[in-house]
Amino acid sequence: MGHIIESVGWSPKDGEHHTRGLLRLLVLSRMGRLGHEATVAEARKRFAQHADGSNRIPADLRSAVYNTVMANGDKDAFDKVGGELVGIIMNVCFSDGSNVPL
Numbered sequence: 001m002g003h004i005i006e007s008v009g010w011s012p013k014d015g016e017h018h019t020r021g022l023l024r025l026l027v028l029s030r031m032g033r034l035g036h037e038a039t040v041a042e043a044r045k046r047f048a049q050h051a052d053g054s055n056r057i058p059a060d061l062r063s064a065v066y067n068t069v070m071a072n073g074d075k076d077a078f079d080k081v082g083g084e085l086v087g088i089i090m091n092v093c094f095s096d097g098s099n100v101p102l
Helices: 004-010 020-035 039-050 059-071 075-093
Strands: none
Touching: 004 020, 004 039, 020 039, 020 059, 039 059, 039 075, 059 075
């Protein structure tokens, strides 16, 4: 199955059909959940870069990366991904600057 990941890759190519992006998400998500070592390693690398702000994960790949890191990580990984998700939710829900208690 690794050859499929090599075929779809982690990044879109110029002129790529939109269904290729859907296939990419599906393949990376499934391979990550199955514990494919190269996929897990790349997801962890991308999440670390996202968390430190050096390279944001494209929106269409976030679910695959987050789920892979959480499915193949320890409590620390779960806490990091969970913290990132809480931050996203807070930014979306309270983007007007209101300070609403949950």
